[in-house]
Amino acid sequence: MKIIELKGQTALLTGLNNISVIVGRNGAGKSRFLRDIESTIGQAAEFHIRYVSPERAGSFKRDGNVMTNMSNDANWIRNTRSKNQVNDFKSTSAMLFRDAETNYLRRLEEDPSIRDDHSRTFRNDRLSKINRLLTNISLEKSLSDYEFRSLVDDAVISPDQISSGESEAVALAAEILYFFDTLDAKKMNVLLLDEPDVHLHPDLQARLGKLIIGMLDEFADQIDRVAVCISTHSTPLISSLADSDYVSIGTKSFGVETVELKPASTELRKAAPFFGHPLSLALSQDAPLILEGEDDERVWQQAARTSQGRIRIFPVLAGSVNQQGELETFCGDFLSTLYDDPVGFSLRDGDGVIDEPLEHQLPIRRFRLRCYAIENALLTDQCLAVMGKTWKDFVAAAAQWGRTNATHRDIASVQQLIASPNRLRHTKVKNIRQLICAILECGKPWEVVVGQAIGALTSEDLDNGNMLVEYLDPTMLRDVVFRDAG
Template sequence: MDIEAAGQKFSNLAKINVLLGKNGTGKSTLLRTFENNKQALPDFGAARYITPERGGELVYQGNIETSAQDPNWSDSVRRNNRFENFRQMSVTEFRRLETLVLRKIEKDAATRKDMNFSFDTTLASINQLLDHVQITRGASTGFEIQAKATNERRAPGTLSSGESELVSLAIEILAFAYGAETYTGKKSYLFLDEPDVHLHPDLQERLITLLADAIKDRDIVVVIATHSTAILGALSFNDDARVGFVISAQTEVNFVPIGEALRKILPVFGAHPLSNVFNKSPILLVEGEDDERIWQQAARTSQGKLQIWPCAAGDIQSLDEYENEVEAIAGAVYEHPLAYSLRDRDLGPYEIADKTIVKRMRFHCRAAENLILSDDVLKFLGTDWQPMEEAIEDWLGKYPEHQQYAAMVAFKDGGFDRCQSEVKALRNIFMMLAESGKPWEVAVGQTIAGLLVGPAATGEHSLTNYLGPKLVDSLNLKRRRRSIFFSKYA
């Protein structure tokens, strides 16, 4: 569905929609605009905006409850970027939530017959968010806070910011969800602004699970403005979830399903997006799992000198889609983001144009498997090219019935072009001839890591020449020497 108000538009909304964008891109303004013009929303029943800066304590204040009886006052103060008494209002919402649940039991025959459902069920859904405290029904109205381990009563002021946030937001979400049931045949809209504030990523996931459960069978549309990729990750397998990316001065945001490519790269963005951790270890998109293992090994062996997060796209056809997903999410979340993608050269040209964020590279050699035959990797394996060539000749004489015999003959007939021949099918034979018990990806990865400490080979068949200058320069793989780049195949 689409919604429009005051010149702003959200397109292709689902039930839960994540709006990702950096600070200053207008996420909060967009949400407040739609809530402030709620009467223009399709099939409008109810709408609520929840501010990003939620102050106060979880205590009851009669004047807040009195003021909250005026929906115009309630909506107005919630539109503030910071509301100092937000949590006091949430306590008032708890009293309303209790009334709504009890009325549902009273009026709905199916609910009344469900002996497992009571207001305690609602309390349990809130308490499962909390590790150390719980809320219980008060002696008269409202709730009390207790330590889970001892049932000792806790003062609201002793709760951590995260605990207070969870209780407050859970009450707000559940009260809105139950309240939406009173608008029969209408649609309700919940605009959540940065619910991740003060919450550890694990707690963000728990809150989003409660949200998804609360709206599942109700006609509610939720839009969440956030910097948090943890929230997006929590919804990555939810068929009712979509994501939109916003940049400054954008008036229309198109929301798209969370596809396989985005699901796979999301763990790489798991660090808190307001930090610069991601740019210190940028993503390196590669074609397949073999390439991913090479670079994982290189990063591990380097002991922190090579800081990258390898991620396999699956195949060359998917790599462009993955690049586009990285462009979208990194551009919406990070300042000056950096990302890489690497593909086999195959028979194409060496040069490849960068995207806005993703620096795109090809091997200078034909494919990752050719790296095995570089001088550096052969030396790492305890051999060099001359004995390897002799071992290949001997193998050809002994194994004419081998299924890869024709591929090896083609390699020989091509003049043993170690850099540009098609040798994918021969990789395990090379490792066997080198008498190595290592997987080829491990050997290559460990040799790449060795470039960071040197000494390294130079010349046409050096590993740096096979990797290519753009890759070597981008990942800073030449710290202790200057190797010559041979452009024979460029």
């Protein structure tokens, strides 16, 4: 970091990192601390600083009055957000998101390294990041604006009809994306997020942390001029952020105006998945399911939601095969010290390995997918049915797509897939997983499709067998998905 401290009239934040987390009890003065910093250096020539207040009212839709206020007064946003309650916060976020789109497209036009990568689009790089925070709706671009659509029936939903948590998530994501897409290369860029966890479910809090880390990764070339400072009570958010080397943590106590930040420890990172959702086992008897990557995590989160409580697992993200092994050992020891009858699971990718089951490390029961990776399940009859199609439909649609996209970079992979006798069950298809949905004109993310298919499985499917059951491993499904059946 080029700057290692931020100083207000009385507040002092030292040991600044790219992500600086400030924790403390209610009444400790965290909000006042951040507002003091913002009001002191907010207009300093060497800083580009934005403050996001803790109470964020309104609806995520454009408002003419907000547009007028923003146009007439360059300090209008700063002045309104100096208070805890901001009535037009989300309307302002909607306006800023449109500005973020303009700035992103301008950057795409001016930067050949981005422009020449055809996978880089506003939809892929920005809109998809917001939609990864949502479960039942998606934010889509219409002819003149953005609109919310139901993932169930594709119906348009008014912004004031979506849940408070979804509304919060969209507004916060828009603010974060706008901040990064307006970075000033000549200044120190500081984003002050005051209790972003308010109104968010623990899963949403964790996903918000991953969004912030992902944006820092994208702007790694400017990393020494970016700082995101977050005050929070949220252990899921801290858990999500603690995986990153960008993160330092400090405590704000009542009457103490200096917060000294320290890098997140290895122990914190290992413990993070558990204290990040401390009531899950106690209240709903969820069991940890250790997974290798974020894709698997999103699939199983969707599966649990689709099952309406029947699948009682809490996905724990390892991040790599090596860390998955470490977490298996750590989870086993941890669970054994807390519970009389501990239970936990670990599910690894197949990675081309066939018929080599893993040995359990009780209380952790270890399984391996019977396909290359979780996205391969997208090609099973059950997942295709979620999209309203069959394998025959996909082959026909892919062939037609190939005739009109002969120069597409993934044409060879698609042709290999439709010619495969086993649908590339044990072959990597990661590069075409979303393309498969696009070819079938399915608007759902591939993770949602696979998760919904898993969540819809019944004990009859397990008894009679089907393609998805075989891809996932019947023994794993019996233990994890149907562990309370019978």
